[in-house]
Amino acid sequence: MEAEIITIGDELLIGQVVDTNSAWLAEQLNLLGIKVHQITTISDSHEEIIKTLTEVSRHADIILLTGGLGPTKDDVTKLALCEFFDTYLVFNQDAYENVERLFRQRGFLMTEINRQQASIPAACTPIPNPEGTAPGMWFEKDGKIFISMPGVPFEMKSIFINQIAPKLAKVNNTLYILHKTILTHGVGESFLAQTIEAWEDNLPSNIKLAYLPQPGVVRLRLSAVGNNKSLLENQLNEEQVKLLHIIPDLVFGFDNDSMESVVGQLLRMSGKTLSTAESCTGGYIAHLITSIPGSSFYFKGSVVAYSNEVKVSQLNVARQAIIDNGAVSEVVVRQMAEGVRKNLQTDYSIAVTGVAGPDGGSEEKPVGTTWIAVATSEKVVSHRFHFGEHRDRNIRRAALAALNMLRQELK
Amino acid sequence: MEAEIITIGDELLIGQVVDTNSAWLAEQLNLLGIKVHQITTISDSHEEIIKTLTEVSRHADIILLTGGLGPTKDDVTKLALCEFFDTYLVFNQDAYENVERLFRQRGFLMTEINRQQASIPAACTPIPNPEGTAPGMWFEKDGKIFISMPGVPFEMKSIFINQIAPKLAKVNNTLYILHKTILTHGVGESFLAQTIEAWEDNLPSNIKLAYLPQPGVVRLRLSAVGNNKSLLENQLNEEQVKLLHIIPDLVFGFDNDSMESVVGQLLRMSGKTLSTAESCTGGYIAHLITSIPGSSFYFKGSVVAYSNEVKVSQLNVARQAIIDNGAVSEVVVRQMAEGVRKNLQTDYSIAVTGVAGPDGGSEEKPVGTTWIAVATSEKVVSHRFHFGEHRDRNIRRAALAALNMLRQELK
Numbered sequence A, B: 001m002e003a004e005i006i007t008i009g010d011e012l013l014i015g016q017v018v019d020t021n022s023a024w025l026a027e028q029l030n031l032l033g034i035k036v037h038q039i040t041t042i043s044d045s046h047e048e049i050i051k052t053l054t055e056v057s058r059h060a061d062i063i064l065l066t067g068g069l070g071p072t073k074d075d076v077t078k079l080a081l082c083e084f085f086d087t088y089l090v091f092n093q094d095a096y097e098n099v100e101r102l103f104r105q106r107g108f109l110m111t112e113i114n115r116q117q118a119s120i121p122a123a124c125t126p127i128p129n130p131e132g133t134a135p136g137m138w139f140e141k142d143g144k145i146f147i148s149m150p151g152v153p154f155e156m157k158s159i160f161i162n163q164i165a166p167k168l169a170k171v172n173n174t175l176y177i178l179h180k181t182i183l184t185h186g187v188g189e190s191f192l193a194q195t196i197e198a199w200e201d202n203l204p205s206n207i208k209l210a211y212l213p214q215p216g217v218v219r220l221r222l223s224a225v226g227n228n229k230s231l232l233e234n235q236l237n238e239e240q241v242k243l244l245h246i247i248p249d250l251v252f253g254f255d256n257d258s259m260e261s262v263v264g265q266l267l268r269m270s271g272k273t274l275s276t277a278e279s280c281t282g283g284y285i286a287h288l289i290t291s292i293p294g295s296s297f298y299f300k301g302s303v304v305a306y307s308n309e310v311k312v313s314q315l316n317v318a319r320q321a322i323i324d325n326g327a328v329s330e331v332v333v334r335q336m337a338e339g340v341r342k343n344l345q346t347d348y349s350i351a352v353t354g355v356a357g358p359d360g361g362s363e364e365k366p367v368g369t370t371w372i373a374v375a376t377s378e379k380v381v382s383h384r385f386h387f388g389e390h391r392d393r394n395i396r397r398a399a400l401a402a403l404n405m406l407r408q409e410l411k
Helices: A022-031 A048-058 A077-084 A093-106 A112-116 A153-171 A189-195 A197-201 A229-246 A259-270 A284-290 A308-315 A319-325 A330-343 A391-410 B021-031 B046-055 B077-084 B093-106 B112-116 B153-171 B190-194 B195-199 B229-246 B258-272 B284-290 B308-315 B319-325 B330-343 B391-409
Strands: A002-008 A035-042 A062-066 A089-091 A120-123 A123-129 A135-140 A143-147 A176-185 A208-212 A217-226 A251-252 A274-278 A297-303 A349-352 A370-373 A379-387 B002-008 B033-043 B062-066 B089-090 B119-121 B125-127 B136-141 B143-149 B177-186 B207-214 B215-227 B251-254 B276-277 B301-306 B350-356 B369-375 B380-386
Touching: A002 A022, A002 A048, A002 A217, A022 A035, A022 A062, A022 A153, A035 A048, A048 A062, A048 A077, A062 A153, A062 B153, A077 A089, A077 A120, A077 A143, A093 A112, A093 A259, A093 B330, A112 A176, A112 B177, A120 A135, A123 A153, A135 A153, A135 B301, A143 A153, A143 A197, A143 B125, A143 B308, A176 A229, A176 A391, A189 A208, A189 A217, A189 B112, A197 A229, A208 A229, A208 B077, A217 A229, A229 A251, A251 A259, A259 A284, A259 A297, A259 A391, A274 A284, A274 A330, A284 A297, A284 A391, A284 B284, A297 B308, A297 B330, A308 A330, A308 A370, A308 B301, A330 A370, A349 A391, A370 A391, A379 A391, B002 B021, B002 B177, B021 B033, B021 B062, B021 B153, B033 B046, B046 B062, B046 B077, B062 B153, B077 B089, B077 B119, B077 B143, B119 B136, B125 B153, B136 B153, B143 B153, B177 B229, B177 B391, B190 B207, B190 B276, B195 B229, B215 B229, B229 B251, B251 B258, B258 B391, B284 B391, B301 B308, B301 B330, B308 B319, B308 B330, B319 B330, B319 B391, B330 B350, B330 B369, B330 B380, B350 B391, B369 B391, B380 B391
Parallel strands: A002 A035, A002 A062, A062 A143, A274 A297, A274 A349, B002 B033, B002 B062, B062 B143, B276 B301, B276 B350
Antiparallel strands: A035 B033, A089 A120, A123 A135, A135 A143, A176 A217, A176 A251, A208 A217, A297 B301, A349 A370, A370 A379, B089 B119, B125 B136, B136 B143, B177 B215, B177 B251, B207 B215, B350 B369, B369 B380
16 A cells, blocks of 8 residues: 655745654554655645645555644645535534633633634544644545644644554555664764675565664664565564674664663663763763653763863863863863762763864864763773764764763673 | 755655755755745655656756765666666766775775766766765756755755855846744744734735744744845845834744854853753753854853752752752752852853653643743742643753743843
8 A cells, every 4th residue: 555645834845844744654654554655745835735636646545644734824735625625614513622622721812713723624534633723634535545634743643643543554454564773883884885785685575775874873774565464574583683693793773772772771771870971962962861761760960061160170070181181182081981970979971072163173183083981880991083073963973972882881 | 946856765755764855955945046846755766766857847947856876775866867868877087086085084995886986977967075975966958957966964965055056046046035034932823823913914915924833932934035135135124123023022033043042142242151950851951052163152061960869969959958849849940050050150050850751740740840940140030831741842842941041031
């Protein structure tokens, strides 16, 4: 079964908003064995919506639309749907009560435009949206399914997971597309490709490999297509085992893992605690760690020591060490790691100091130069890295490298 | 002049990667007066690429492609382009030397597949890519322009800004589309819409308004279309002034501003310094602040006090205050703000303590309950907020609310 995704909104076509809905929806549809053929982004225009619906419904079984259902005047999807399905708007009592309830809860006054959101095309099955004021809509026409959802990501996700996915699962039960993703850290895409070339060349014909590089991480995605779900699962597991024999040191996780979730799990299993001392990463490592629910079990806190005074006063770094070696140096990063571990009384600590850029670089220590240390009760491990010239990528890569050093200590 | 964007990659259609390139490109094209008609995302498939190129080139003057130029085997764009333009691959010495240079710089060994990246279609004008191994390509056919770029965002951006945009600016010099975005914090979309309804109804016919809500922020985007650039600029400025009279307290910035850049600018202008003490936000506020280049001028550091012990030992919070009131309380947040301001010796400080979720909520303090304080040399201001049920949105909204409280003190 094939699906088409249509995302509607001028904001997407002028680049003010990045479309994250499509990627999320595509992933969910894949889990249901529905392949996404194409994603099309169009403007808030009556004509474009009708034209695109007409076109994509030729070669897809399921058409999903997001966006254009908001309360404000730039939204035209509902009227375009009425024309496409040759129907008209009717007042829906349930939708109205939902809008009323939401406004009461939030202590806001209900406005006339919110009232209008309770009108929906007569030809559709409304899909309640407990998280927001615009209900979803399910249409069927000429054997095809059309689903319109709000564009606000958390409303769309809630509607899809709780109401649309179960309905779609009943419709589709033939072809499976399974994915397995292997997460690597430490080498670039082309070096990785050469290392695993023989394995890649011998993959079964129903399995495809893709390389997905990000700053600091290359994800390897295996996609298997077939009718027998458990056979596909076995195939993917087998290939994963083979791959792990080739690059055991580069793999840090699978599928929806992240470096911070993997490190978090290792800490939780070992019952150990962590603190961080961050200069150039500015709290980003602490943010990554605390983005994981339950991180309070192992993470006690961080000292973001952006200025040298704070390194001295809060982390016990010797003033003379900074004067002699500069803040971006092995001596200082080791003292930072030891200082935060002692002050916050944790089993492990991570420290980072570097030149994130765009300013602050020198010939000896150009932008991207970064020292990272991991301290335990027995030792301090430290490494020098050279990342690149771009501030945001340097921060991201330093954080990943630091978490990976800790991961290696925890293994 | 109208453009179409085609993004190529299976990873986009299974939802493993969010397409951020299109939004960025659309914004850049708009600045050049080129309107994006549609964005289409297709798979790494020879047939799909040719079919889509054929289709979109019917109604666009400029067609931009991203993706499918990487060194690994899942990339097919270059061969599809050869077929579409009826041409063949030739070895390009400049591209080859660029690949060689990059590998030398990074200390990596060059592989055979990297060598292949120096082959490009004979019919194109190659566009050098100093940041990566795959060059861009500029084709012309039947009066239309086709531009193929790598999918790695920073390579694509660098090529576009430095080489493609200047070429496109020469091609197009007729219609302008200008945007002005006003950033608001503190009220929801529909309340905002009602407040500014009269102003919206009286907008000139060549100006469109869109509401772009995100957790904690609603952006209002004005788009003006016309042939006279300075006239459009005047129109937008006029409307902005009118709007500021209606909602002066809700507006915190414009266009590419962010809450953290606005706060950073206010601090820099006033020569004041800042520290933060973060519990539930886990370093995210410090990360936002330090994502701004030059933030070391005003930001000294942060104490991420995730555990109660750290609140006591590093922020001088009274143990008894936590026992009596709980960590999520007005007393504690005020002591956190005072503690960090004193210990890190800054003019201002921000403190946040709350229940981010999914666990840790109670009847009295449900998930989303958050206390925020801002301390100055004269006083401490504190407020209680109730955000929602979702961890990541709670962290984001708490950080924005905290920075906004500081902004109001700085004004």
